Amino acid sequence: MATEHSRSAARLMMAPAVFLLLVWMLVPLTMTLYFSLKRYLPLRGGDLGWVGLDNYVRFVTSSSFWPSVQTTLIIVGGVLLITVVLGVFLALLLDQPMWGQGIVRILVIAPFFVMPTVSALVWKNMLMDPVNGLFAHLWKFFGLAPVEWLSQAPIFSIVLIVSWQWLPFATLILLTAMQSLDSEQLEAAEMDGASPFARFGHIVLPHLGQAITIVILIQTIFLLSIFAEIFVTTQGSFGTRTLTYLIFQRVLESQNVGLGSAGGVYAIILANIVALFLMRIVGKNLDA
Amino acid sequence: MARAVTNQRKTVNTVVAWAIGLLIFFPVLWTVLTSFKTEAEAIADPPLFFFFNWTLENYSVVQERSDYMRYLWNSVVIAGCSTLVGIVVAIPAAWSMAFVPSRRTKDVLLWMLSTKMLPAVGVLYPIYLIFIELGLLDTRVGLVIVMMLINLPIIVWMLYTYFREIPGEILEAARMDGAPLRNEIVYVLTPMAVPGIASTVLLNFILAWNEAFWTLNLTAAKAGPLTAFIASYSSPEGLFYAKLSAASTMAIAPILILGWFSQKQLVRGLTFGAVK
C-alpha cells in the first residue's frame, strides 16, 4: 500500500542494515566452512591442506565429544526445568496482591542485570568457596563438612549459577503473560465451581502455554552458548566442558582451527534447529 | 474489578514473596555489603552482616591498582557507541518494514532474527582472524562493530514493533503536507517514537554492557571493558573478597539502576514482540 517512490525509498533505507547483517553472517560462516574442510594449525605449520570431511568425523569421534554433548544437555535441560517451574510459581506469586510488590519485583529481576562474569565470580568465591564461602560457613554451622562445590558437584553448581541468572527472565515474561489473562475468565471459572488447582490447570497454564514455549526456545538458544560462567568458574574441567566450551578450546587454546570449525558448524546446525521452532512462533505472531 | 482479598491472605503473600525476593537478591546484597568490609571481615566466620567497620577503602584500592576507570570508560564507549550506531542504521530499516511492508518484509525480519541465533563460538576463529588482519584486536572500534552487529537484529525488531503502533496516516499526512522523507522521519516519526527509541537504547546498552563472549575473546588490557576487568579477578592472586566485591559492585551498579527502568522493554525486546 504505497507508491513506487516510497517503495524504492524503503528498499534504499533497508539496505544498510540488510547489507551489514548479510556480511556479518556470510563472511564468517563461509570462512568457518572453509576451515572446517582443512587441516589448519596456525601454530604448528598453518594450512596443511584439504582433508574433506575428516574434521567432522574426528570431532564427533573424539573422546570429548559425547561427554560434552551430555554436559550441554544436562546444563540446558536443568536450567530450563528450574527456571520454567520456578518462573511459573514466581509469576503466580507476584501476580497476587501484596505490600511492596514493586520492590519485590525489582529484587527478583536484579540477577538478570548482573554481568555474567560478575555473577560467576561472586558465586564461585563468595558463596561456593570451600574455605571462606558463605555456604561453607553455613554447612559448618550445621556441623556438616563443607562441600567443594565446583569440583564435587560441578555441573550442579553451574546449573545453579546459570539458573539464578535466567530465572528473572522467565519470571518477567511469564508475569507479563499472566497479566494479560482476563481476570473475568478466572471469576467465571470460580462461579462454575472450579477449584484453585482446576483453575490453574485449565485456564492459567494453557494461557501461559505460548509464553512458556517462548521462554524455553529463547533460553535454549542463549544457554547453548553460555561461556563466561564456565570460563570463570571451572575452565571446562571436572566434566563441565560444554559443546561451546569444547569448540572454544579447540580453536583458541589448542589452535586446531579445522577441528574447531567443524565443531562450530555442528553448533550452528544445532542452534538453527531450535531457532526454526522459535521463528515459526514469532512469524505467526507477526501475521496477527 | 479487582478481587476482594482478605488482609490475611495478602499478609501471607507478602511474607512469602519478600522472603523469596530477598533470597534471590541475596548474592547481590552480599556482594555490596562485603565491598564495605575489610578483607579480614570479609572472610570472618561467622559471617558479618551489618555490624562491621564500614569502609570505602576497597573502592580506592581497586581504582588505584587496576585502573577501574579505564575499563569503565571502555564499557561506556563500547556499549554506548554500538547502541547509537545501531539505532542510526536501524531506524530507516524499521521505518521501511513498518510503513512500507512488502511480501518479503516478514522474511527479512525473520532472517535478521536468525543471524542473532548464530552461535558466536561457530564463527569465533574467522572473526578473530579478521580482527588480526584489520588490526582490530583489542581495540574499542572493533568491539563497537561487533556489539553493533550482534544487537542490530534486536534493535531493528524492537523499533519495528514500536513503529507499527504509530498510525501510518500520520506519516501520510506529513507527506501530503509537503515533508520530504528525511523530514518525515526527523520531525514526525522520531519525536513520536521517542519512548520506544529510548527503551530500545536502554535495553541494548544493557545487553552490550553485559556481553561476555566477544569482550573476553577479542580484548586484552587496552580495550577491555568491565566484563574483562572482572574476569581478571578470577586468577588466584586477585582473590581478595572485599576488593573483588568492590570491583563487582562498581561493574554492576550502573546497569542495575538502568535495568530497573527497563523491565517492560526487556520482555518486548527479548521475545521479539511475541509476548506483550
Add this chain to the structure above:
Amino acid sequence: MGRIVLDKVEKNFGEVTVIPPLDLEIEDGEFVVFVGPSGCGKSTLLRLIAGLEDVTGGAIRIDGEDATAVPPAKRGLAMVFQSYALYPHMTVRKNISFPLRMAKLDKAEQDRRVEQAAAVLNLTEYLDRRPGQLSGGQRQRVAIGRAIVREPGAFLFDEPLSNLDAALRVGMRLEISELHERLKTTMIYVTHDQVEAMTMADKIVVLQAGRIEQVGSPLELYRAPRNRFVAGFIGSPKMNFLEGPEAAKRDAQTIGVRPEHIAPSPSEGMWKGRIGVSEHLGSDTFFHVHMEGYANPITVRSGGEVAMHHGDTIYLTPDAERIYRFDDKGLRIV
C-alpha cells in the same frame, strides 16, 4: 483552481483489481462525494488522487496538467484523514503551520495564515494545546485547519466524521458545508454514509466494487437511479424490492418502491399485509409489513401518530408514478 480529471484510471494490488479503468470529471469548486459500501474502492480512489498510491494505468489531470507521476506534496491538494492524523507531539499551532514550515514560508505569513484559520475554525484559544488535550470535534477542526492554511486546489476528505459521535457529526457536517460555501474550493469527500452524501454533495459518485454505478446530483440519484444498486443505496430507509407476480405484472424482474411512496390504510388498498415491528419516531412511523408470498417485510412510512399496531391487518397502495422497474441485470427500465 481545482479541476480534476480521471482518465481510465486503474488500480490493481498484485492480482486483485481494486479499480477497473474508470473515468471521472470533477469541476472546479464542486463538492463531490464518493459513496459506497465498505470495500468499494472509494478510499483507494481518493488515495490515488492524493498520490499516496500509484495508479496501475490511466492518467490523473489536475487543472489540465498531468499529475499522474507527481508526488503527493506537489499536487496542491490537502487531505483530512479519518483518524485526523494530527502530530501528537506538536501544539495545535505547530500542527497547523507544519505544511507552511515544510514549504519554507516566511514566519510572518505563517502566523497570519494560522491565526486566520484558527479564527475561522474557533480554535484561537486552543492554539498552544496539544492534540491529546482536545475533544474529538476540536481535533477534527485542527485537521481541517492544517488543510486550509495551504490554500490547496482541492480538499480531500477520507471519512472525516466516522470517529465522531452522532450529535457532533451533524454539527461538523454543517461546518464543512459552510466552509465549502465560503471557500468555493473543490472538495472530494469519501463516506459510506448516504445521509452525508445526500446532505453535503453537489455531485455524488456511487461506487461499487471499484466501478462507478452512477454520477449525479443527490436528487437525480434519488429520483432516477440508474440501477437497482443505486436505488437501494440512496434513500433512507431503503427502497423495498419485490419480485414475483407483482413484478411480472409490470413486465419487470424486480420492482422497487420507497417506504415514503406507499400509502398505508387500515381498510383498503392494493396489497394486503400484517404489521410486524413498528418503529415510532414521533415525526414518522415505520411499519415492517409482512405480505403473503414475500420473504422480506416491506417498510412503509406513515405519519407520526397512527392507530395501527403489531399484528393488525394493513393495506398498502404504492404511488404508481414512483414504482421503479428493473430488468434481470438490475438495470432500471425507463
